[in-house]
Amino acid sequence: MKDDGAPRLGFLGATDSVTGSRYLIEHEGRRILVDCGLFQGYKKLRERNRAPLPVAPASVDAVVLTHAHLDHSGYIPALVKQGFRGPVHSTSGTADLCSLLLPDSGHLQEEEAETSRLRGSSRHASPQPLYTARDAVDSLAHFRPHAFREPLDLGGGIEAEFVPAGHILGAAQVRLTIRPGAGERPLTVHFTGDLGRNDDPLMNPPAPLEPARVLVTESTYGDRAHPQEDPAEALGEVVRRVAKRNGVVVIAAFAVGRAETLMLHLARLRRSNRIPDVPVYLNSPMAVDATDLYQKYPEEHRISEREFREMYALPCMVREADDSRLLNLRGGPMVIISASGMLTGGRVLHHLEAYGDDPRNAIILTGYQAGGTRGASLLGGATSLRIYGRDVPIRAEVVSIQSLSAHADADAILHWMGACPRRPEMVYVTHGEVNASDTLRRRIQHELGWRARVPEHLERVDLDEPR
Structure with a gap:
């Protein structure tokens, strides 16, 4: 049975990790879930995806999404499968991207379950996906x-508004206004979602923070600042270096946002003759389709029509699985952009199996690597990766270009907060690893x-008296 009375906020995810974003608003018998993401990374976190939601899915009245990345949207098909019957509210860009990401997520889960079954790498005799591609399509x-x-x-008495967040296409800050009753002061809860950067080459900057009684902020980069390096030049250096030794550059990229940024940088590098004329392959059907969507929403980004044409002319777009497999036989020099960005699944794993063992090659990590992911293991110096039940040796050069991140860093978040004309009564720091969240908390207290x-x-906290 639903709880009545004072408005409450429940933290169902993203509180001790940078994944699994899920926040539950309860007020006067209504339940609103802000974000509905998958847990990723460490096994103990991934196991939460299989645990029952703390409230019955059928009792949730609506979902409000900040954006389409799977750590914010990827649990929706499971929620629907378990009985949720309400609407999922999002921006138009987020809805379009989810129509690509969610079925792809279901397909990958089916594929991984089948691969684990065939290779005997699961402790289950018949491993099952959390949801299928069909489940995902149904949820749309x-x-x-x-x-x-x-x-x-x-x-x-609950109202919502989507405010531009930058970050990726359709990404929003979410402002919820709760009106308790006649004569009572409205209560506004502001969720940052994933906050973009002012200097992002692809997306427009996030809108300024407006006054709110409660702020729920992400802290992905809460304990660090982005490097001051030019990401295009850093990328160009790797491509030039690896091309000279006839190697393969495998770029692990998030299919939405990061792949487009990489194509933009590579097109600019090619136009200015700062990289050699080596073949470039975008091996992600979802990234190919997502790039098309960026042209549908020109008001959200900074790419001109000319640069779109150059971006499209640069890579060979790979859709079919057979063509993807042929890339593993081709050899260098070439550049492959493939998902997923944290090496948690997708076609990039097959490229690691094919090219990870050769020191002439390079693996580029282009964004945040959550703890417990293969990407985090590589950053930590791992010399082998467990892929589909087999230990794959990694002798290729490993390069991390953190300046390609689409998240605001700690300094940018504090500057964004500090420009608000009125302080909130409470800031809840979420969506970060433990040290990142606590470091940002301290800075908010001491500097602001x-x-x-x-x-x-x-x-769960009482929003009338946030503590």
Whole structure:
């Protein structure tokens, strides 16, 4: 049975990790889930995807999504499969991207389960996906797209608004306004989602923070600043170096956002003759389709029509699985851009199997690597990776270009907060590894003088008296 009374906020995910974003708003018998993401990384976190949601999915009235990345949207098909029948509200860009990401996620889960079964690498005799591609397609019927800044009535005195966040296409900050009753002051809860960068080469900057009583902020880079290097030049140096030794550059990229940024940088490098004329392959059907979507929403990004044409002319777009397998036989010199960005799945794993053992080659990591992922292991100096039940030796050069990140770093988040004309009553610091969240908490307290803390997993707080 639903809880009535004072508005409450429950932290169902992203409280002790940088994945599994899920926040539950409860007020006057209504339940609104802000984000519905997958847990990724460490096994103990991934196992939460199989655990029952703390509330019955059928009791959730609506889902409001900040953006399409799977750590924010990837649990939706499972939620629907388990009985959720309400609407999923998002921006139009997020809805379009989820129509690509969610079925692909289901397909990859089916593929990985089948590969584990054939190789005997699972402790289960018949491993099953969390959901299938069909489940994901079925869940898309629940999506209700909205424009930025469009007022959205969620019922029960709860209203929502999507505010531009930068980061990727469609990404939004979410402002929820709860109206307790006649004569009572409205209560606004502001969720940053994943906050973009002011200097992102692809996306427009995030909108300024407007006053709110409660702020729920991400802290992905809460304990660090982005390097001051030019990401295009860093990328060009690797391509030039590896091409000279006839090697293969395997770039692990998030299919949405990062692949487009990489294509933009590579096209600019090619135009200025700063990289040799080696073949470039975009081996991700989802990234190919996502790139098309960026042309549908020109108001959200900074790419001109000319640069779009150059981006499209640069790579060979690989869709078919057979063509993907042929890349593993081709050899260098060449550049392959493939997902997933943290090496948690996807076609990039097959390229690591093919090219990871050769020191002439290079593996480029282009963004945040959550703890427990293969990408984090490589950053930590691992000389082999467990892929489909087999230990794959890694002798290729490993390069991390963190300046390619689409997240605001700690300094940018604090500057964004500090420009707000009125401080919130409380800031909840979430969506970061333990040290990142706690470091950002301390800086918010000491540099801004705001109340801030890191909530516990599954904690519920009273929004009338946030503590």
